[in-house]
Amino acid sequence: MGLDEVAQEILSECRAAAEAVVGEARKEAARMTAEAGERARAVVAVRLQQAERRARQLRVQELAAAELEGKRARLAMEREMLEAAVGQAREMLSALPRERDERMLSEILRRHSAPGHRVFSAKRNEAFLRAIPTVEYGGTVNCLGGILFESRDGSVRMDFTYDTMLRDLVERNMKEIARMLFSG
Numbered sequence: 001m002g003l004d005e006v007a008q009e010i011l012s013e014c015r016a017a018a019e020a021v022v023g024e025a026r027k028e029a030a031r032m033t034a035e036a037g038e039r040a041r042a043v044v045a046v047r048l049q050q051a052e053r054r055a056r057q058l059r060v061q062e063l064a065a066a067e068l069e070g071k072r073a074r075l076a077m078e079r080e081m082l083e084a085a086v087g088q089a090r091e092m093l094s095a096l097p098r099e100r101d102e103r104m105l106s107e108i109l110r111r112h113s114a115p116g117h118r119v120f121s122a123k124r125n126e127a128f129l130r131a132i133p134t135v136e137y138g139g140t141v142n143c144l145g146g147i148l149f150e151s152r153d154g155s156v157r158m159d160f161t162y163d164t165m166l167r168d169l170v171e172r173n174m175k176e177i178a179r180m181l182f183s184g
Contacts, residue, residue, distance in 0.1 A: 081181055086170060093144045093162040101145055102128050108147050108160045109135065117158075120148040 096104070105125060109132070113119075118138030121129050122145045129147075130137045141148055146161035170177065 078178070078182055082177065085177070085181060086166070089166055090144060090163075093166065096145065101125065105129065105145075105147060112147075112149060112158060112160055114149065117149040117151055117156075120150060121146070122161075 101124075105121070105128060109119075113134075118136045119129055120138045120141045122143050123140045125145060125147075126137070126140055129135050138150060141161070143161040143163045144166075146163070146165060148161055149158040150156065
């Protein structure tokens with residue numbers, strides 16, 4: 001075998017080896033590309049799940065916020081209705097017919113009057129109370145009506161003004177008032 005033939009054979013073997021290396025490199029590149037594609041698809045799937053989960057969370061949060069805002073609006077409306085009802089009651093008390101007002105004052109005096117206490121009232125009730133000989137009239141107070149009893153030394157006060165009685169009545173019966181106003 002001549003030198004040319006040996007060189008040809010070596011060249012042929014080198015080409016075959018190079019083609020084998022290139023083939024292996026192509027296979028490795030294809031495998032790596034496939035793995036990268038799988039990893040990319042997995043990352044996309046995870047990101048999609050995260051995005052869907054976040055979208056569900058946002059929907060839940062938005063629904064909760066809307067529900068809370070609805071409750072706030074309802075409570076504000078109920079508070080306004082309650083205030084309006086109490087306002088109407090205050091107007092009714094301030095406009096009581098004289099005979100009824102005097103009957104109520106007489107009943108308060110009968111039940112709660114004590115010796116040694118001065119009596120205070122709204123300006124509109126002053127003449128009626130001053131006309132009662134057993135009443136020591138102390139003066140007027142800013143109220144809808146009713147009576148405020150006070151010991152001579154000012155240490156004891158008993159408040160039977162319509163304002164206080166209405167406030168106490170509303171506080172004690174809030175559930176019943178709310179049921180009457182807001183049940184449909």
